[in-house]
Amino acid sequence: MKVDGKHYRSIWFNEEAGCAQIIDQRWLPHEFRVVDLETREDFAASIRDMWVRGAPLIGATAAFAISAEMKRDPSDANLDEAWDELHATRPTAINLRWALNEMRNTLRPLPEAERAEAAHKRALEVNDEDVETNRMIGVHGLEIIRKIAAKKKPGEVVNILTHCNAGWLATVDWGTATSPMYHAQAAGIPIHIWVDETRPRNQGALLTSWEMNSHDIPHHLIVDNAGGHLMQHGQVDLVIVGTDRTTAHGDVCNKIGTYLKALAAYDNNVPFYVALPSPTIDWTVKDGVTEIPIEERDGEEVTHVQGKLPDGSIGSVQISPDGTPGGNPAFDVTPRRLITGLITERGVCEPSPEGLAAMFPDRVLD
C-alpha cells in the first residue's frame, strides 16, 4: 500500500541489491527504515526480534530466507538446518511452519543445481499469492461493508472497530482486517475506523494508525477499554479483526483483548468478523480455549511503554512502581459462538466445522 504516496509492499525482492528488503517495523510510526535481509541470521533476527510481524508476513519472510539459503548452499543438510533455525524464531506462528514446509516440499525433490532458481521463483510466488489472498479478502469483506452502508443515509459514515494490526504491514500487502477498509475507501464508501491501541505492544497505535494516516482514512485511536462503551452507544457498525490461528471448528486465537471486544459486540448486536487467509487455519485443532497454548511474554512489555520522546528520539517510560511484576499473556481465544463470520479469500463462511469444511473441502481433515 502507500507510504507518502509511493507504493510499497512490506517485503520485496530488490533485483538491484540482489536481496530481499523489508520495512523495519520496530521504528514505525516514528521512522521509516528499509533493511536488507541477506544472511540466515538477518532473516532469523528479523522474525525473532519483530522487525517483521504478522502471521502472513512472517511466512513470506521465511520463504525468502529459504531462497537466500539455497543460493548459498542448496544441500539437503542446509535446507533442514535453515528450516529448524527459522522455525524456532516464532514456534507458535502457524504461517511460518506452513511457508517453511511449502518451500521444503518444493525443493526437496529437485537436484541441488536447480534449487536456487526454483526457491527464488517459489518465494516470489508465495509473496504474490499472499497479496492475491488478501486482495480477495478485501473483495469479499467489501460486500459486508456495502450492505451496512446501504442501510444508512447517503454519505453517512460506516464505523469500523479493529484490534491490533492486521494491516498490510502484517501481510505482504493489503492486510487482512484492513483489506475490506481499503476496498471500501476505493469504492467511495465513507468509513471511519476506531483503532484499538492494543496494549501491551501498541500495534494499533503504532502501526494501524500509521496505515490509516498514510491512506487518509478517517480514524481515532482509542484505548482498549473504550470499545464496549462505543458499541453501547451505537458508534460501531462493524468489528473486523485478524487472527493468528483459527481452529477447524471456527474458534479464533488472536491478540490479547480480542475476546473482550467480541463479547461487547455480541452484547450489542454489532457484527463481529474475522479476516483470515486460509493458511492461518489449523485443521488439527478443534477447541481453541482448551487446545491452544498461549504464549506468556516478558512482563516488561506491561510495566514499560515505548514511544517517541519530546526530543524526537525513541525511548520508554516505566508506568508501574519498582517491584510490581507484569503478567503478559499475548493472545486470547474468541469462541466461535461470538463470531458473525470468517472472511476468507474464497468468501465469507460461518465459524463452524461445517462452515469451514464447506469452504475448504480440499483442506479439511477427517
Place this chain on the structure above:
Amino acid sequence: MKVDGKHYRSIWFNEEAGCAQIIDQRWLPHEFRVVDLETREDFAASIRDMWVRGAPLIGATAAFAISAEMKRDPSDANLDEAWDELHATRPTAINLRWALNEMRNTLRPLPEAERAEAAHKRALEVNDEDVETNRMIGVHGLEIIRKIAAKKKPGEVVNILTHCNAGWLATVDWGTATSPMYHAQAAGIPIHIWVDETRPRNQGALLTSWEMNSHDIPHHLIVDNAGGHLMQHGQVDLVIVGTDRTTAHGDVCNKIGTYLKALAAYDNNVPFYVALPSPTIDWTVKDGVTEIPIEERDGEEVTHVQGKLPDGSIGSVQISPDGTPGGNPAFDVTPRRLITGLITERGVCEPSPEGLAAMFPDRVLD
C-alpha cells in the same frame, strides 16, 4: 493505610501546620510528596488537576476546603462562592456535590461567628465517616472472599481482579474495592491481585500497584486486554471494582473498560462485585446507559503515556503517529444484569431497584 510502614490517610488536618495536607498523587508511584492546602485556589486546583482523585476523596477534600474558607470569611456570600467554585472543578463527581451540600446545610443556619469552628468539626466528621464507611465495606466484602477461600484447599490463593484505583488513595482510608482485600490480608486469607493497568491514565499501574506493594499483597500488573483470557482459564475467582456513580436501579458507571470486564466475568461465571459508599448512589437516575452523560477527555491522554524515564525523571512518550487523533470517553456503564452484588457500608445487596431500596429505605426516592 501504610506507606513505608507508617500509617497515612490520603488527606488529613495537620494541627501543627494549621491546614489540611494531602498526598499529591500526580507523582505516585515514583515520588511521595505531601502538599499543604490553604487557599481556595489550592483546594480547587487539587481537585481540578487531580492531585487528589477518587469520588470519596474529592468529597473529603471539598469539606476541608469549605472549612478553610469559613476561617477566612464566614459570610453567606463566601459560602456560596466557594460552593460554586469548588463544584465547578469536577462537575460530574456526585460525592463532590454531596459533600458541598452537607457542609452548606450544616453551616447556613449558624451565626457567622460559629461557622469556622462548626465547619472544621463537620469536615473532620465527614472524613472520619468516610473512613468508617470504607472499613465497613471491607468487613462485608471480607465475607465474600472468605466464602470463596472456604471452597479451596487450605492455603490456596484467592485471585481477585480489579480495575482502576478504588483504593485507599481514592478515599480517605481503606478504599472501596481494596478494603475487602486489606481485610482479607489481615484475616490471614492468602490473596493475589490482578491489577488492570487502566488506560489511558494508568491508575491501576500507578496507584493500585503502589498500594499493593506498600502492603506486601502479591499482585501482577496486567494490560486491560488480559482479564478475559485469565477468566477463561480459571485464574480469576472474583472481580471487585469501585464506581463513580451507581443508579437507583443498580447500574454502575465506572472507569472506562469496567463494562468489558463485567461481560467477561458474566461469560465465565466469575462473581463481579462493585464496592460503593452510599453517597455514590444517584437516586435520581435509573438507566445508566441512556441517562448518564459520559465525560470525553483530552485525546492526548490516549496518544501519550506518562511514566518514569530511565534517568528517574517523569516524562511522557507519544505512541501514535503525528496526525492521529485520540478518542477518549472516560467512563462506561455496566448494566446491572452483569453485576453479582453491590458491597455497601450497610451490607451486600442485589443490583436492582428492590435491592437498593431495601438496603437504603431512608434514601430511596419515590
